[in-house]
Amino acid sequence: MRVIAIVNQKGGCGKTTTTVNLAGALAADGNRVLVVDMDPQAHATLAMGLEPDDLEMNLYEVLVEPGGASRLDAVIVDVSDKIDLAPSSIVLSALEQKLASERHDARTERLAAALETLPPLYDYVLIDCPPNVGLLTFNALRAASEVIVPLETSFFAIDGVQKLLETISLLSDRIGHELDVRVLPTLYDGRTRYARQTLGDIRELFKELCFDTVIRLNVKLREAAREGIPISRYAPSANGALDYASVAMELAASPPEHRARVATEDRGDAAGAGGPREVIVRFKDPDAGDVRIAGDFNGWVPDRGVRSLIASEGQTRVWTKVLTLEPGTYQYRYVVDGEWREDPTNPQTAPGPTGQPNSILHVP
Numbered sequence: 001m002r003v004i005a006i007v008n009q010k011g012g013c014g015k016t017t018t019t020v021n022l023a024g025a026l027a028a029d030g031n032r033v034l035v036v037d038m039d040p041q042a043h044a045t046l047a048m049g050l051e052p053d054d055l056e057m058n059l060y061e062v063l064v065e066p067g068g069a070s071r072l073d074a075v076i077v078d079v080s081d082k083i084d085l086a087p088s089s090i091v092l093s094a095l096e097q098k099l100a101s102e103r104h105d106a107r108t109e110r111l112a113a114a115l116e117t118l119p120p121l122y123d124y125v126l127i128d129c130p131p132n133v134g135l136l137t138f139n140a141l142r143a144a145s146e147v148i149v150p151l152e153t154s155f156f157a158i159d160g161v162q163k164l165l166e167t168i169s170l171l172s173d174r175i176g177h178e179l180d181v182r183v184l185p186t187l188y189d190g191r192t193r194y195a196r197q198t199l200g201d202i203r204e205l206f207k208e209l210c211f212d213t214v215i216r217l218n219v220k221l222r223e224a225a226r227e228g229i230p231i232s233r234y235a236p237s238a239n240g241a242l243d244y245a246s247v248a249m250e251l252a253a254s255p256p257e258h259r260a261r262v263a264t265e266d267r268g269d270a271a272g273a274g275g276p277r278e279v280i281v282r283f284k285d286p287d288a289g290d291v292r293i294a295g296d297f298n299g300w301v302p303d304r305g306v307r308s309l310i311a312s313e314g315q316t317r318v319w320t321k322v323l324t325l326e327p328g329t330y331q332y333r334y335v336v337d338g339e340w341r342e343d344p345t346n347p348q349t350a351p352g353p354t355g356q357p358n359s360i361l362h363v364p
């Protein structure tokens with residue numbers, strides 16, 4: 001069971017949208033998912049088609065009442081075939097006050113204790129947090145081993161998120177368990193140069209902490225929330241559905257243990273000889289905001305398994321891509337602000353499946 005908290009103290013950055021639609025995408029891949037709505041606004045509960053006032057029980061009973069942990073099972077509602085929900089209600093906003101007299105540790109481990117009482121039914125637990133770092137968010141972080149920070153692709157959003165990452169890191173020291181944190185760029189409008197540049201900045205700043213997937217602006221996501229179903233069911237071919245399916249794929253491909261191992265092996269490789277080699281390619285463009293590379297070496301998933309470094313030469317930005325490849329011949333293309341292009345500096349090409357030229361890379 002992977003427990004993932006969706007956290008950002010900034011309002012409206014896509015926490016609830018990410019929780020609900022990632023749940024939909026994971027369920028569509030055959031996973032059993034529990035959504036835990038820790039926000040008194042109960043937006044996730046609403047977006048999953050439930051009216052908080054109509055429900056007899058909610059997380060308040062679990063988090064506030066004495067011995068509430070064992071009641072989680074009774075509070076959980078079966079929303080669809082593969083998705084369950086622990087619903088929220090406005091009464092959760094009284095949590096802070098109700099638990100004021102308790103020890104800090106006891107107050108923050110309520111959700112973790114409740115999740116431990118569940119049978120091993122779920123592949124994923126996704127926890128939607130309110131837009132502040134109060135007791136509810138602390139409970140979520142304490143229960144989680146992974147964190148997704150949705151980050152609106154705007155300059156001011158970046159400033160706030162650095163402080164949030166510091167808070168999370170302090171917290172994981174205090175609770176004595178590592179939190180695997182990743183940033184997910186959201187509300188991305190690729191038509192504006194500003195958004196493209198901000199996305200470039202986010203990637204540069206957070207590097208491998210950043211998902212390869214970017215959640216584009218997509219009005220169908222709003223409509224799906226209004227209908228009370230995940231976009232994977234409301235409009236499965238819309239960009240919003242494709243983007244969250246891609247996040248689900250990235251998550252499945254990199255459980256936290258795997259990420260820790262890859263990081264260690266990367267370091268080992270630098271000293272070793274034989275086997276795969278590090279190959280470096282560069283792309284320059286003054287107008288580009290986001291440059292990724294995709295090829296037959298990474299299943300044509302942009303930047304999967306690739307380390308990126310971004311630098312500036314005067315007005316021109318230079319993207320350096322570090323690939324780890326076995327000897328052989330490979331085909332690749334760059335994805336520049338979402339548009340697929342061949343490498344302008346590489347004269348060697350081969351026609352791809354739709355006739356477009358793919359660039360060729362030889363690794364001796």
Ligand SMILES: Nc1ncnc2c1ncn2[C@@H]1O[C@H](COP(=O)(O)OP(=O)(O)OP(=O)(O)O)[C@@H](O)[C@H]1O
Pocket residue numbers: 010011012013014015016017018039041043129130131186187188215216217218219221222225240
């Ligand atoms: N990629 C997107 N494209 C279009 N609209 C989006 C997208 N992501 C989120 N929205 C819309 O933006 C609004 C805010 O999103 P959401 O509720 O997910 O943010 P939040 O971080 O959970 O907000 P809060 O902090 O209030 O809980 C919602 O109306 C949602 O439908």
Ligand SMILES: [Mg+2]
Pocket residue numbers: 015016017039043044128129
């Ligand atoms: Mg929300």
